Amino acid sequence: MSEVTIDRSSTLDTLFEPAQIAGLSVRNRFVMAPMTRCESPDGRPTTEVATYYGRRAQGGVGLIITEGTSVGHPAASNDSNIPRFEGDALPGWKQVVDSVHAGGARIVPQLWHAGLLRKWHAHGVKHGYGARQDVSPSGWLNSDEKICDPMSIDDIEAVVTAFGAAAHDAHELGFDGIELQGAHGYLIDQFLWAGTNRRDDRYGGTLGRRSQFAADIVAECRRMTTPDFPIIFRFSQWKQQDYTAQLATTPEELEQVLSPLCDAGVDIFHPSQRRYWQPEFDGSDRTLAGWTRKVTGKPAIIVGSVGLALDLRQAGFAAGAAAEVASLERIPAMFDRGEFDLVAVGRLMVGNPEWCNAVRAGHLADIKPYSSEMLARLT
């Protein structure tokens, strides 16, 4: 696809101007990245959860992507305190939507299925794998370890249906779109990655066929909503099972992975990098988000250590080193080069609900560094 020619000279202020991105109108280009908080007992988001997201909306962010929320399938989640996106959890989500809209931001739920990662997460050890309800493309957790039977076609259809039902509910509840969690080694990514997908049917064997499960989900979400309901797709090269993993080793391979998803109806891509400025392929400074824009012609979100000095892995996921505040000076020039359309901020939003307003006002000294202790409760 041809690349959009860009001729602009931006400052950080440019990114605070309203924008229309693939049917999503936002008051600025800053996004709260999805972050699991495990504060929804029995999977139902509480009033505190609604207040937590509402506070970030009042803090000036343009779009909120919620924490991963599990679709209505028995093996989707690994923790009963992670919010579900089904049944009796939906009224809690309505409160969240209303609270965020009252604060002037847009919001999409991140629809998620853990696949075989769920028990690894829940227990931190290999415990209880292989239960009948566990699902995985080929039964592999990573490149070395087979755990359970491959998913049957019926199993696949049940998960695709669950994602479509969740998309339908998101639309009905007044969300501004959805994000599909296709990153970090969870179920959709287990299909995308050769390390976990050993199938030789229409869901495996080539890069394009490994995207078929994700494409089926995107198409079902489109079918269960409307043609103009924004669908964001998050993906990553790295996996929690293997930080060196790569879905694509060249731009051509990236195009083969993403084209079926474009054809199925993805509007915006969210390539999850741990360092937003890092070049992706040899011989070019372009980031994964920049390459994604180039090979798909779709808008992209950058993420990973925006405003922070240590990346997610260096700082530890839920524990580990604190990360100091860092400069944002690279960002406007990257925007001018056509690397991204939206900028997602994760850890800094945990301790700084007002991060956007502080950056906009130039009050960078007010921003607190990240510390994992900030995750202890919702504030």
Ligand SMILES: Cc1cc2nc3c(=O)[nH]c(=O)nc-3n(C[C@H](O)[C@H](O)[C@H](O)COP(=O)(O)O)c2cc1C
């Ligand atoms: C506590 C925590 C929970 C996270 N939960 C999710 C999640 O539910 N879904 C997801 O796609 N990424 C999740 N992430 C990754 C973030 O969305 C983001 O990509 C990552 O933190 C890098 O951005 P940052 O450097 O600005 O924090 C989580 C990160 C943290 C720190």
